[in-house]
Amino acid sequence: MSAQTHTADSVLSIDDTLAKFDPVMGLEVHVELNTNTKMFCGCATEFGADPNTQVCPICLGLPGALPVVNAMGVESAIRIGLALNCEIASWCRFARKNYFYPDMPKNFQTSQYDEPIAFEGYLDVDLDDGTTYRVEIERAHMEEDTGKSLHVGGSTGRIQGADYSLVDYNRAGIPLIEIVTKPLTGAGERAPEIARAYVSVLRDLLKALGVSDVRMEQGSMRCDANVSLRPKAGDGATSAEQLAVPLGTRTETKNVNSLRSVERAVRYEMTRHAAVLDAGGSITQETRHWHEDTGVTTAGRPKSDADDYRYFPEPDLVPAAPDAAWVEELRATLPEPPAERRKRLQADWGYSDLEMRDVINAGAIEAIEETIAAGASASAARKWWGGEIARRANKADVAITEMGVTPADIAELDGLVRDGRLNDAMARQVMEGVLNGEGSPTAVADARGLELVQDDGALEAAVDKVIAANTDMADKVRGGKVQAAGALIGQVMKEMKGQADAAKARELILARLLPS
Numbered sequence: 416m417s418a419q420t421h422t423a424d425s426v427l428s429i430d431d432t433l434a435k436f437d438p439v440m441g442l443e444v445h446v447e448l449n450t451n452t453k454m455f456c457g458c459a460t461e462f463g464a465d466p467n468t469q470v471c472p473i474c475l476g477l478p479g480a481l482p483v484v485n486a487m488g489v490e491s492a493i494r495i496g497l498a499l500n501c502e503i504a505s506w507c508r509f510a511r512k513n514y515f516y517p518d519m520p521k522n523f524q525t526s527q528y529d530e531p532i533a534f535e536g537y538l539d540v541d542l543d544d545g546t547t548y549r550v551e552i553e554r555a556h557m558e559e560d561t562g563k564s565l566h567v568g569g570s571t572g573r574i575q576g577a578d579y580s581l582v583d584y585n586r587a588g589i590p591l592i593e594i595v596t597k598p599l600t601g602a603g604e605r606a607p608e609i610a611r612a613y614v615s616v617l618r619d620l621l622k623a624l625g626v627s628d629v630r631m632e633q634g635s636m637r638c639d640a641n642v643s644l645r646p647k648a649g650d651g652a653t654s655a656e657q658l659a660v661p662l663g664t665r666t667e668t669k670n671v672n673s674l675r676s677v678e679r680a681v682r683y684e685m686t687r688h689a690a691v692l693d694a695g696g697s698i699t700q701e702t703r704h705w706h707e708d709t710g711v712t713t714a715g716r717p718k719s720d721a722d723d724y725r726y727f728p729e730p731d732l733v734p735a736a737p738d739a740a741w742v743e744e745l746r747a748t749l750p751e752p753p754a755e756r757r758k759r760l761q762a763d764w765g766y767s768d769l770e771m772r773d774v775i776n777a778g779a780i781e782a783i784e785e786t787i788a789a790g791a792s793a794s795a796a797r798k799w800w801g802g803e804i805a806r807r808a809n810k811a812d813v814a815i816t817e818m819g820v821t822p823a824d825i826a827e828l829d830g831l832v833r834d835g836r837l838n839d840a841m842a843r844q845v846m847e848g849v850l851n852g853e854g855s856p857t858a859v860a861d862a863r864g865l866e867l868v869q870d871d872g873a874l875e876a877a878v879d880k881v882i883a884a885n886t887d888m889a890d891k892v893r894g895g896k897v898q899a900a901g902a903l904i905g906q907v908m909k910e911m912k913g914q915a916d917a918a919k920a921r922e923l924i925l926a927r928l929l930p931s
């Protein structure tokens with residue numbers, strides 16, 4: 416993509432931006448539901464099928480075809496709304512949003528306008544600094560996806576310079592939920608982090624609800640980031656005074672498709688707006704394209720609030736009128752909210768805040784949960800998933816679950832340590848073997864001949880030998896310098912070629928030198 420050249424826009428530093436301006440954001444997230452069939456017809460929704468194999472007269476918009484609402488789509492929309500603490504409409508209609516685009520065969524998108532299924536909610540987002548920011552949700556509404564255009568022959572994949580274009584309507588009519596926040600104020604310097612954290616928490620929530628694959632890289636979850644700046648109310652202004660300053664003109668950066676990009680795109684737009692405003696210019700209300708490689712946005716199309724989509728209620732569909740009892744039934748199916756779940760797990764596992772944050776950042780929550788369920792201790796599960804495996808997965812840029820080690824493997828390895836067959840150093844060697852694909856922990860330990868010497872006689876002999884050969888150090892321990900025992904333990908381990916239990920060696924040394 417973006418082989419297109421563009422003159423770089425000037426930007427202000429983030430510090431200068433924040434010194435002079437107050438950022439306001441609005442986030443629009445589109446999520447594709449994982450229903451088996453489309454929103455208004457019975458066509459399949461499977462990803463990756465041959466072009467135009469999952470289409471019918473309804474989703475192709477052929478004259479006379481009549482749509483029917485997918486009940487599962489409505490159910491998912493209501494569950495999403497409830498999970499976002501929204502009110503659920505007792506009666507709402509679909510609306511036609513009219514515009515022309517080749518990948519939209521009916522020349523209108525079936526959407527919702529002033530009667531969304533869910534409205535007035537919020538989602539609390541925990542931030543790294545320990546604060547919580549409440550994201551106010553304006554609405555969540557049902558709509559359908561468009562088809563996909565493929566521009567062939569040009570160098571950029573864009574329509575400019577292409578020889579011809581192809582359209583695949585498999586995606587046309589796939590159910591979408593659009594979740595729109597209110598303008599988010601009071602974020603200040605935390606704005607880019609809040610944008611990322613919100614999308615991340617929302618993704619976890621939708622995953623826990625089981626309503627979508629939420630794969631940002633495959634486009635089943637997409638974020639449009641609206642950003643504007645307003646002048647600072649002045650030194651010493653109260654937050655109420657700042658909130659009273661009118662909102663600035665926004666830009667809408669479209670289809671940002673990773674968490675990291677959401678954060679970067681918001682920060683970039685803040686600094687770009689700041690440079691324009693600081694130079695006395697004004698912001699054009701428009702869409703922007705985000706360029707992952709260069710980390711900048713470029714202008715899309717101008718977009719005014721008065722864009723006339725000639726919305727009107729869809730006459731071919733009955734309104735959605737979920738009765739209160741059904742809504743309550745659905746409320747009872749909601750999963751534990753991800754943030755609360757994390758707090759509960761942290762308490763259960765006894766992790767510190769810092770340890771928990773590392774585990775979350777490593778994407779290791781589920782793996783640790785399964786590992787503990789398989790019999791490992793919470794500390795061993797964290798040590799392996801949050802340590803060596805996370806380090807390697809990060810380096811290889813893959814998920815920790817794709818490293819070839821299973822929760823059962825970790826539990827087995829922890830069992831070998833707890834049974835006294837392996838010490839920590841040996842366990843690390845075994846893990847190395849498991850990561851190299853040499854087999855299960857027991858198989859690796861067997862193949863590599865890793866096993867602590869269980870013969871206490873051999874260990875005692877080694878202890879006696881080391882004490883006799885290191886009289887200086889032994890005397891220090893006798894004199895009360897217990898730390899000096901460390902060096903003796905090291906010697907014993909060497910004597911035993913690493914095959915000894917260090918804790919046991921320590922016990923024996925202290926028993927010899929400090930008889931009670």
Ligand code: ADP
Nearest residue numbers: 439440441442596597598641642643662663665
């Ligand atoms: P559109 O049709 O332009 O997509 P939406 O209502 O769907 O309009 O979404 C607009 C988004 O922009 C909402 O999240 C809204 O809160 C946000 N927004 C509105 N005004 C501003 C502003 N001045 N600065 C930042 N965000 C804004």
Ligand code: MG
Nearest residue numbers: 443593595639
């Ligand atoms: Mg919108």
Ligand code: ZN
Nearest residue numbers: 456458471474
């Ligand atoms: Zn169809």
